[in-house]
Amino acid sequence: MLEVKDLHVTVEDKAILKGLDLTVNAGEVHAIMGPNGAGKSTLSAVIAGKEGYEVTQGTILFEGQDVLEMEIEERARAGLLLGFQYPIEIPGVKNIYLLKAALNAQREARGEGEIPAPEFMKLVREKSAQMQMDPSFLQRAVNEGFSGGEKKRNEILQMLVLEPKLAMLDEIDSGLDIDAMKIVAQGVNSLRSAGRAILLVTHYQRLLNHIEPDRVHVLVDGRIVKSGDKELALELEARGYEWVLEESVA
């Protein structure tokens, strides 16, 4: 589904990713782990199309399409969706309005018509109940005055409504207490399906206790230096990142 080959990315002339390779198949959950500054968030930002990142080498293919040739919104419409580490506040714009505009933009791109209002309301009510969000959140301005946990739940709510093919979740566990983490994890787990892939970017292993990954990758200094199954995450938790780095150099 997603194929990243020899990806080199610089930010303000500083090399961040230095030849990253990653293949994610439909139905899989992948976790990208690594120390601070390794380039984890850069990877998901580049795939989503954020400005300020220069791809100097390499390719990103999503279902055979060249992602780097696509506009930001085209990527989202193709089914690539980024859950933000720091969700953005948009004063005066209702949460439900953003959801509806996004869903209809994606439906339109797929040649489907706008979703009928009653159907949309039913969908959104159901999904916000799943995320244990009071319906009043839908009427509030996007992320404005939301707590950290509420913002993250709101990100997952968007995923549940928009149903991407590839959900990329950047540090979705940061700033969450254990109850909020369970709600978020339950939301992510409900997204798991044969046709969908999930890419988790995380600093800590604890998220992976709740969302079990199929593959774990260690990103150090702009490259994936080690990949394994979920046991690798546990080993990292116990031993830190140093040994992986040493192993890769050796």
Next chain:
Amino acid sequence: MASEEMEQLVRREYKQGFVTDIESDTVPPGLDESVIAFISQKKDEPQWMLEWRLEAYRQWLKMTPPSWAHLEYPEIDYQAISYFSAPKKPEDRPQSLDEVDPKLLETYEKLGIPLHERAALAGVAVDAVFDSVSVTTTFKEKLAEAGVIFCSISEAIREYPELVRQYLGTVVPQADNFFAALNSAVFTDGSFVYVPEGVTCPMELSTYFRINAANTGQFERTLIICDKKAQVSYLEGCTAPMRDENQLHAAVVELVALEDAYIKYSTVQNWYPGDEDGKGGIYNFVTKRGDCRGDRSRISWTQVETGSAITWKYPSCMLRGKESIGEFYSVAVTNGRQQADTGTKMVHIGENTRSTIVAKGIAAGHSDQAYRGLVKIGPRAKGARNYTQCDSLLIGDKCGAHTFPYQEIGNSSATVEHEATTSKIADDQLFYCRARGIDEEDAVSMIVNGFCKDVFQELPMEFAVEAEALLNVTLEGSVG
């Protein structure tokens, strides 16, 4: 986003630029006492009205145009303007829509104002001013039943001279300022509203007017009087066809609220802003002032300003009555080469008077805008309160926004608060929306509409929808 992309997309053609071909009865350009006499005669005015105009004209001759505004424009040649233009055969006014020139109706259609449908659906009485003469007035009977007078100012001068004489020029005196004096001398039409004591006007009153005959200045005069315990909501909306000459528009609006009266005055202004070099747009120099003459009276101005090459406009409230309330809610959008210097004046004279100012400015392209607000608390205005909030949003890096707040506090028991912010439309907000699949233009309009929400919610419902649509059209292509 790259500024050259923005540049490219900022250029859009004015969607409502077209000229309706109806022959006009126009005087040659130029202004002297004989032109004023001609206007007065054309309007069948009584002698006192002509004298009032001439007094204003003689004062105007001694005045100079204001130069303090943050605006740049070539000097206006007042002798090159034609001061009267009316559709032919004004004596044969149509009695119903069926009799209205089909071309005029077509014009309304192009503007998206299906007059009859709109009137019927929304319950709005429309006093449509086409050039300078009212062509059609609807729902008059229903209003008459309630005792509300809603007609053109010319008709009011003929039919209700005592009311007009009592109030005209009492809020904006003839020599108030250069443009008001010019208006007083040569105004050709506008609306008159009188709501009698205790009456709540049964419908929203609406005037759509547009400038049509090429090279003709438009001088509207509007007078609204709300008697004790009376209420009215008045909507003003306008668009104009595309043309080459810069057009002067100098309107005067006077509102009078007596004891416990409430006047809500809403404007959506969409005049031609000029081409991408700023050529050909409307010059809009307007004097709007409300007088809260009675105790506990309230006047509320809500405006959405998207058009004109130059806007010079400060709807104001004189808060004379005890516990009277003045409000100003404004969204001003400038794009291309537009310039706007707009704001309000709240003059607190009576005790425990209150005022609220919420001004939102959005600048895109190469446009420049200023908020200029005066809050004046007089020595007798014990316990007066003002709250001012002005926010500016910049789109791109070639536009500018300025805030000039003035406060004159003559009473130590007053409370005056002022908050101001300026922000650039945030790239991270745009990215967030686009990363959800929303295209950039829709994302911008979503963010901008969110920014304006505090003001839009003050507009009457059907007007709010229009204002949002207008905002989107104005900012179309303001980003790549």
